[in-house]
Amino acid sequence: MQCIYCHHENVVKNGTKTLKTAQVVQYFLCTDCGRRFNERSGTPMARLRTPVETISMAINARTEGLGIRAAGRVLGKSPSSIIRWEERLSAQLSSWSPPSSEESDITIEGDEVYTRVGENIPPWLSEGWTIHFIERDSRYWLEARAGLKNGALFEESVKAAWDWAKPSLSIRWFTDGERRYSNELWKLASVYLPGSATTQAYPFRKVWRAGLEVAMKIKGSQGKPRVEWVNREHPYTAISPKSEVHANHNEALNSSLRRRASGYRRRQNHYAKKVEGLQRALNVQRLIHNWCRPHWGHRHKRTPAMVLGFIQRPVEIAEILVVRSFRCVTS
Structure with missing residues (x-):
């Protein structure tokens, strides 16, 4: 202690x-x-007299697709109380977000998902866009940020994902046809090297950092996708086969998010009223997805945090409510 x-x-x-x-x-x-x-x-249960089991059931119901008012009716609690519990749990996200290992080889997939916020307005004016990144092999959800789909949102999301991944030696960064992912990453992960293609006025060339591979899969007008490697690769960085350049696992997460988060459900009146509420629900979904919910694609029903080596067992929702960080659970 x-x-x-x-x-x-x-x-x-x-x-x-x-x-x-x-x-x-x-x-x-x-x-x-x-x-x-x-x-x-210092935990989400600070100064609360509600039993841990009740709050745990409320969080579990919310992360399984139940709306705030429906969860309040099931548990006999006020919707405002459930919102406050989610806010407390959302504030703990930074304590449960350790960086990647220095010796790991990771593959990051980036994609966007859209929902309504406040009212039904055109998508380019809505704050319901969510940019999120996952680690392919473990399905670890490393970043999710909601807001207006503009340059600022891409810049913040890419920087957060890069800060998480940059300790790793080998990084593969795959996205769809949106070029703003690589444009923002280019500002963070590029270096200068002397090369044969340089001139006396420009003796250095700009390339990706060693070990970083950036590619995207683009759907053509005829429905035939093509793979494009963005900018120049570092001479010591290996190039993956074209069949591995995709964001299919992130697309599967989009489908799961529409089932488990009421704010992303289609054709129902469960959408978030404000972007702050949407971000709060996203943070809670990330915590439960990474630490509590076993992924059936992994052997022995392991969670994404277990696959990355952060912990040796699944974490109960009640544990997240009563401890300050994942280090308290592992110690």
């Missing part, structure tokens, strides 16, 4: 408190800073 104020480990037990729901909460005292806190401080 670490102190939530000074982060030192000189902590001793300092009594308990029984809530009206018969739950016993353990209190602690930090001998360094002298401040007192309990086992729920």
Whole structure:
């Protein structure tokens, strides 16, 4: 146990408190800073008297496609309470987003998915666009950002995905025909190398970082897709076969998202009223997808976090509610 104020480990037990729901909460005292806190401080359950099981059932219902009002009717709770619980869990996303391993070889797929926000307006004016990235082999959902489909949204999403992936030695970055993915990545992952094609005025050429391969699959006018490698590759970067350049796994995640998130469901009046609410639902979906929900495509029913080596077992929703980060679960 670490102190939530000074982060030192000189902590001793300092009594308990029984809530009206018969739950016993353990209190602690930090001998360094002298401040007192309990086992729920700094977690989504801080200052809440609702049982963990009730909140866990609400989050599970929401991530299985139930709307906020429907979940409130099933559990006998106010919709505003469920929203507050989701906001608390969404705020923990950064504590449950470790970077990729330095020695790993990863393949990233990027794609967009659209839904309505607020009212039914043309897609180019709507804030319901979501840009998200997954790691192909593990199905780890590493970034999802909602908003207006403009340059700022692409810049923020690509930067977040690149910050997660850049410790890895070998990175394959595959997307569909949207060129703004590679344009934004080019600003972050390009280097200068001397080469034979240079001139005296320009003695260096600009290429991708070593180990980074960027390609996209484009659908032609005749329905025949073609593969295009974007910009110049580093001389020490291997080129993948054309059959591996696709974002099919991300397309499958789009289909799953429309089933499990009410805000993305088609032909129903479940769409988000504001983009903040849509982003909150996305963050909760990412947490449950990566850490709690086993993927049946993996052997032994493993979660994406287990495949990447972040943890050795699936995490219960109740555990995410009562701990501060994934390191508390693994320690």
